[in-house]
Amino acid sequence: MDWDDVRSFLAIARARSLSGAARELGVRQSTMSRRLEALELRAGARLLQRTPRGYELTPLGEAVLGNAERMEAEAIAVERLVQGRDVALSGVVCSATNWMRIARQSG
Amino acid sequence: MDWDDVRSFLAIARARSLSGAARELGVRQSTMSRRLEALELRAGARLLQRTPRGYELTPLGEAVLGNAERMEAEAIAVERLVQGRDVALSGVVCSATNWMRIARQSG
DNA sequence: AATTCTTACGACGGCCGTAAGGATG
DNA sequence: CATCCTTACGGCCGTCGTAAGAATT
Numbered sequence: 649m650d651w652d653d654v655r656s657f658l659a660i661a662r663a664r665s666l667s668g669a670a671r672e673l674g675v676r677q678s679t680m681s682r683r684l685e686a687l688e689l690r691a692g693a694r695l696l697q698r699t700p701r702g703y704e705l706t707p708l709g710e711a712v713l714g715n716a717e718r719m720e721a722e723a724i725a726v727e728r729l730v731q732g733r734d735v736a737l738s739g740v741v742c743s744a745t746n747w748m749r750i751a752r753q754s755g
Numbered sequence: 756m757d758w759d760d761v762r763s764f765l766a767i768a769r770a771r772s773l774s775g776a777a778r779e780l781g782v783r784q785s786t787m788s789r790r791l792e793a794l795e796l797r798a799g800a801r802l803l804q805r806t807p808r809g810y811e812l813t814p815l816g817e818a819v820l821g822n823a824e825r826m827e828a829e830a831i832a833v834e835r836l837v838q839g840r841d842v843a844l845s846g847v848v849c850s851a852t853n854w855m856r857i858a859r860q861s862g
Numbered sequence: 863a864a865t866t867c868t869t870a871c872g873a874c875g876g877c878c879g880t881a882a883g884g885a886t887g
Numbered sequence: 888c889a890t891c892c893t894t895a896c897g898g899c900c901g902t903c904g905t906a907a908g909a910a911t912t
Contacts, residue, residue: 651757715829
């Protein structure tokens with residue numbers, strides 16, 4: 649289960665529909681349908697099911713939900729750590745090629 | 756930072772070298788080099804640096820390490836939840852197309 | 863000199879949007 | 888019949904391994 653899987657899984661679980669999840673993540677319905685299919689094939693199990701009221705978590709999906717939410721929380725924490733940092737790297741031991749590459753990017 | 760990023764980051768941090776990390780993940784050195792470059796460009800910051808003793812974490816990398824390890828732990832927990840489950844889905848409310856698709860996969 | 867890292871190149875695979883069709887209520 | 892979901896198609900972008908060269912010790 650990669651990180652894109654986790655995002656799709658959470659979006660569908662929250663929106664209760666593929667179309668809603670797709671809207672939320674800025675992709676097409678068809679894309680979300682393929683993502684769910686691929687996700688469940690990779691997992692080898694169903695995590696979400698279509699009901700008269702839209703997509704709902706299976707018992708296994710419920711079990712996975714907590715893990716997925718914690719992964720999301722960690723990912724968000726990393727974003728916070730990383731964003732808005734000084735990338736100047738002054739004084740860092742670093743090969744010349746890396747220096748120039750990163751410098752190019754920073755500029 | 757997606758899940759593949761996390762795996763590469765952890766592998767490099769643990770092996771202290773790109774070649775060792777590549778060996779561990781079953782890819783080429785060149786692939787690991789590109790992954791680290793892409794990872795740090797996406798992050799907008801350096802997380803690992805080359806030192807006389809090999810690759811070591813920057814202070815920011817140290818800060819991220821804990822998050823990465825927790826993400827890994829959650830991912831492993833999901834694997835455990837998902838593997839070896841019964842995928843028979845008996846009695847599940849499910850569209851006919853989904854039924855047949857999953858049935859095909861299970862068989 | 864041996865090991866390690868970088869990068870240009872060509873190829874392959876995966877994922878996407880579009881569009882058309884089927885299911886659902 | 889309006890909405891939602893599925894899927895074949897064609898194209899594009901990303902990632903890979905190879906291979907050759909530079910850096911480091």
